Amino acid sequence: MHKYVPQIKMDYSHFKTDVSKRRRSAATRELTKIAYAAPHNVISLAEGMPNEETFPFVEMRVKLNDGSSFVLEGEELGAALQYIPSQGYPLLLQAMREFQRKAHSPPLWESRDIVVVSGGQDGLSKALEAIIGPGDPVLVQDPFYPGAGVVIAPHLVELIPVVQDDFGIDPIGLRETLRSRRYSGKKMPKIMYINATGANPTGTVLSLERRKEIYRIACEYNFLILDDDPYHFMYFTEEAPKSFLSLDTEGRVIRLDSFSKVLSSGLRLGFITAAAPLVASIELHMQSSHLHAPTLSQVIAYKLLKIWGYEKMMEHFRRIRLFYKQRRDLIAGLAKKHLHGLAEFSLPSAGFFLWIKVWGIKDTWKMVMQRGVTHGVLMAPGAAFMADPSQPCNAIRASFAKASYEEMDLALERLAILIREELVLGDSITDSEI
Amino acid sequence: MEKITRRYMASCKNMDYSRFTTKSSQRRKPNLIREMTKARINRPDSVFLAGGLPNTETFPFANITVTYKDGQRYSLAGQNLDTALQYGASQGYPPLLQKMREFQIKWHNPPRNDWDLALTTGSQDACCKAFDLLLEEGDPVMVQRPTYAGIIGALNPLGVEVVRIDDDADGIIPEGIETILENRRRDGLVLPKVLYVNPTGANPTGTVLSEDRRKRIYELAQRYDFLILEDDAYFFLHFLEKPPTSFFSLDTDGRVIRFDSFSKIISAGLRVGVITAPQLLLQKIVLHIENSTLHTSSLSQVLLYKLFESWKQEQFEEHFQYIQQFYKKKRDIMLAAVEKHFTGLAEWNVPNGGMFVWIKILGVEDVFDLVMKKLIPNGVFALPGNAFNFDISVSDQHLRLCYSYATPDEIDKGLSIIAKLIREETNKKEKSDCV
Numbered sequence: 113m114h115k116y117v118p119q120i121k122m123d124y125s126h127f128k129t130d131v132s133k134r135r136r137s138a139a140t141r142e143l144t145k146i147a148y149a150a151p152h153n154v155i156s157l158a159e160g161m162p163n164e165e166t167f168p169f170v171e172m173r174v175k176l177n178d179g180s181s182f183v184l185e186g187e188e189l190g191a192a193l194q195y196i197p198s199q200g201y202p203l204l205l206q207a208m209r210e211f212q213r214k215a216h217s218p219p220l221w222e223s224r225d226i227v228v229v230s231g232g233q234d235g236l237s238k239a240l241e242a243i244i245g246p247g248d249p250v251l252v253q254d255p256f257y258p259g260a261g262v263v264i265a266p267h268l269v270e271l272i273p274v275v276q277d278d279f280g281i282d283p284i285g286l287r288e289t290l291r292s293r294r295y296s297g298k299k300m301p302k303i304m305y306i307n308a309t310g311a312n313p314t315g316t317v318l319s320l321e322r323r324k325e326i327y328r329i330a331c332e333y334n335f336l337i338l339d340d341d342p343y344h345f346m347y348f349t350e351e352a353p354k355s356f357l358s359l360d361t362e363g364r365v366i367r368l369d370s371f372s373k374v375l376s377s378g379l380r381l382g383f384i385t386a387a388a389p390l391v392a393s394i395e396l397h398m399q400s401s402h403l404h405a406p407t408l409s410q411v412i413a414y415k416l417l418k419i420w421g422y423e424k425m426m427e428h429f430r431r432i433r434l435f436y437k438q439r440r441d442l443i444a445g446l447a448k449k450h451l452h453g454l455a456e457f458s459l460p461s462a463g464f465f466l467w468i469k470v471w472g473i474k475d476t477w478k479m480v481m482q483r484g485v486t487h488g489v490l491m492a493p494g495a496a497f498m499a500d501p502s503q504p505c506n507a508i509r510a511s512f513a514k515a516s517y518e519e520m521d522l523a524l525e526r527l528a529i530l531i532r533e534e535l536v537l538g539d540s541i542t543d544s545e546i
Numbered sequence: 547m548e549k550i551t552r553r554y555m556a557s558c559k560n561m562d563y564s565r566f567t568t569k570s571s572q573r574r575k576p577n578l579i580r581e582m583t584k585a586r587i588n589r590p591d592s593v594f595l596a597g598g599l600p601n602t603e604t605f606p607f608a609n610i611t612v613t614y615k616d617g618q619r620y621s622l623a624g625q626n627l628d629t630a631l632q633y634g635a636s637q638g639y640p641p642l643l644q645k646m647r648e649f650q651i652k653w654h655n656p657p658r659n660d661w662d663l664a665l666t667t668g669s670q671d672a673c674c675k676a677f678d679l680l681l682e683e684g685d686p687v688m689v690q691r692p693t694y695a696g697i698i699g700a701l702n703p704l705g706v707e708v709v710r711i712d713d714d715a716d717g718i719i720p721e722g723i724e725t726i727l728e729n730r731r732r733d734g735l736v737l738p739k740v741l742y743v744n745p746t747g748a749n750p751t752g753t754v755l756s757e758d759r760r761k762r763i764y765e766l767a768q769r770y771d772f773l774i775l776e777d778d779a780y781f782f783l784h785f786l787e788k789p790p791t792s793f794f795s796l797d798t799d800g801r802v803i804r805f806d807s808f809s810k811i812i813s814a815g816l817r818v819g820v821i822t823a824p825q826l827l828l829q830k831i832v833l834h835i836e837n838s839t840l841h842t843s844s845l846s847q848v849l850l851y852k853l854f855e856s857w858k859q860e861q862f863e864e865h866f867q868y869i870q871q872f873y874k875k876k877r878d879i880m881l882a883a884v885e886k887h888f889t890g891l892a893e894w895n896v897p898n899g900g901m902f903v904w905i906k907i908l909g910v911e912d913v914f915d916l917v918m919k920k921l922i923p924n925g926v927f928a929l930p931g932n933a934f935n936f937d938i939s940v941s942d943q944h945l946r947l948c949y950s951y952a953t954p955d956e957i958d959k960g961l962s963i964i965a966k967l968i969r970e971e972t973n974k975k976e977k978s979d980c981v
């Protein structure tokens with residue numbers, strides 16, 4: 113009996129840049145892969161691995177907050193200090209494949225793969241660089257994470273901003289934008305950059321209906337969706353969001369996960385889950401850049417996943433949700449208190465950020481970047497997140513992830529003073545300009 | 547005093563780097579949010595709500611304890627653990643940066659003082675970023691041949707013109723560079739702006755560039771105005787009486803970008819390398835780091851720093867000597883086996899650094915099929931020379947044999963199998979030649 117396994121039918125060569133198409137595998141890296149998979153009796157004089165015997169560490173012991181612990185020593189420590197295949201530490205890859213399958217039940221799972229990257233930003237830059245070439249248009253939610261903007265900047269790309277409201281990108285606006293583009297014969301975008309959950313900087317969560325509709329539009333207009341979703345498990349809504357990956361019946365979603373917000377940002381670990389040919393392109397890019405994400409970080413993450421298993425991991429995420437939800441409520445309360453009559457904001461549904469829109473001030477840039485710095489309150493000016501940063505923007509992004517209650521209180525108090533001063537200053541400036 | 551004057555004098559001559567950098571690299575922008583992290587350092591009492599730093603309280607780690615080979619033990623906890631688990635500066639963990647600057651001065655005594663360094667996710671990441679910074683599509687670039695496969699992988703997609711510089715037992719040949727450049731000049735071709743070289747223990751040949759050639763090549767760089775990318779991953783892995791003179795230590799003009807790697811001497815899995823370059827170029831590399839990996843693993847950097855802190859000065863020297871002796875012994879075992887099994891079948895030079903012997907198989911025009919169809923099915927892995935050519939389909943007679951890992955028995959057994967398979971191959975050929 114032949115089991116029918118549905119396959120992805122897309123042709124990805126349409127999406128890849130010339131640079132990406134020219135990438136070839138490095139023989140040395142391919143051998144690392146073979147050597148890793150080879151039985152113990154082969155003699156390898158091939159790969160240029162240093163001998164771990166010469167490394168100055170003999171043991172690493174990791175203790176977790178829940179009292180459990182693990183030790184890296186002998187062969188396992190050796191592996192943690194050694195080169196590995198670019199795609200990732202095989203045991204971690206396996207664990208992550210299982211994890212993704214449980215967490216998202218992605219359709220067409222057999223045609224997908226995972227690559228471990230050195231943080232979400234690394235994944236973002238490698239995914240975008242595989243797809244966007246000079247002059248290509250890219251759809252971005254507006255405002256959007258500047259980390260995506262800086263990747264695109266050197267490539268002379270055209271940004272097509274898609275407006276958002278309190279529930280994220282509006283599919284109606286998106287469809288309209290695409291329709292008029294097509295109508296006027298402009299080059300059509302190959303990819304859309306989006307944060308589906310806890311959009312940076314606005315904190316919105318895209319509703320399921322909208323996700324479905326946006327996915328339909330992607331199919332209709334043939335573009336890929338790069339879902340940079342580091343806050344996927346950090347939602348404050350009743351229901352867990354359903355990822356684009358879990359809706360992806362055609363293989364057009366590139367999903368980006370990051371351990372930065374949930375395990376550790378310093379380990380520099382992220383994951384790309386996508387159609388196997390796209391994952392292969394990214395792996396090739398890694399072969400010629402940093403080779404692979406740090407092995408030690410990968411082994412630590414693997415041990416943790418193994419000790420915890422899926423359920424405990426989910427429990428950890430639940431705790432994190434509670435932790436940040438409390439903080440969100442704190443900052444919202446403080447903002448209400450201090451910014452009353454000065455600004456408005458929506459309650460963020462996920463993530464780390466409060467997006468404050470200041471009344472009566474056209475642009476917050478100078479206020480934040482100059483006077484804010486001297487007043488001892490550092491927040492991010494809204495224009496930094498806009499597709500067109502040269503336009504004035506009255507918003508400010510404040511992070512509630514790390515500061516203490518007292519610090520938040522002080523920061524918002526200082527912000528209120530800053531705004532009041534700015535209003536006076538602004539008046540006098542306009543006066544003098546007239 | 548004299549040193550200070552010399553430094554000052556040297557710094558007076560300034561290169562114009564704009565000629566060397568690509569248009570796309572000039573369009574690179576800083577990520578404002580990360581820039582604000584710097585503003586915070588200037589005003590420590592300010593309240594920082596600008597960045598997206600997660601709260602380390604939510605991270606599941608309580609402590610990480612590391613035991614070193616010398617028996618010392620270090621436990622990362624509290625503030626240090628937070629640093630190891632948290633985002634850090636793109637250029638690198640400041641205490642480790644400072645330590646590395648001191649090391650570079652001690653090891654290389656560079657003539658200028660307008661250089662700086664950054665920590666990267668392995669040295670290859672830095673090489674690849676340097677290519678991105680310096681090479682436009684179509685630009686010529688001089689590359690040591692044969693070439694480390696990772697560099698081929700990084701250069702090929704850029705669509706550059708690779709100008710191969712041949713080497714012999716003493717490394718790349720300065721006269722080769724001169725002839726090529728003179729010919730290009732005569733023919734009205736653009737001169738390359740960049741030379742890529744492994745001066746110590748070249749991958750794959752194991753050659754160490756002779757002292758005299760280093761000086762000659764630096765003079766050529768001055769004469770023809772090119773930059774030298776000194777990818778020196780095996781700098782501490784040489785088998786000479788005294789350490790070779792780096793290009794960095796000859797760099798009176800500010801035209802050397804140096805790449806160091808901890809992969810071969812401390813750990814490859816930590817993924818930490820160092821790029822040392824003129825400040826103006828380095829800033830652009832740091833921007834690229836900020837746009838891609840953000841920074842090198844904080845855990846790796848903190849672990850390295852703590853290790854260095856625990857070591858007394860002699861311990862560094864001891865560690866390097868130990869590494870050199872370790873690999874020298876391995877090399878000698880490999881060389882003895884090569885002599886035993888390959889005499890009459892192959893030619894080779896004695897490698898003075900690195901982890902490889904590069905042997906030329908006589909009587910086999912292209913080793914590729916030999917490796918893929920004979921060696922591997924017989925359980926012996928070796929790299930065919932083709933892997934180090936930009937065009938993998940070009941025939942190559944070389945094998946790269948790595949001696950870092952295999953035991954003496956494995957080496958002996960492996961080489962005897964290879965020799966047997968070569969004999970079969972050449973016998974077959976002789977027979978077919980007779981027909």
Ligand SMILES: Cc1ncc(COP(=O)(O)O)c(C=O)c1O
Binds near residue numbers: 257342377381839
């Ligand atoms: C939306 C988004 N993407 C990517 C990143 C980068 O995270 P990392 O590279 O640490 O995974 C961040 C971090 O702030 C983010 O907010």
Ligand SMILES: Cc1ncc(COP(=O)(O)O)c(C=O)c1O
Binds near residue numbers: 160403669779
């Ligand atoms: C010449 C050369 N450069 C760079 C590297 C990569 O080193 P790293 O691990 O520091 O990226 C290697 C490793 O094999 C090498 O041989």
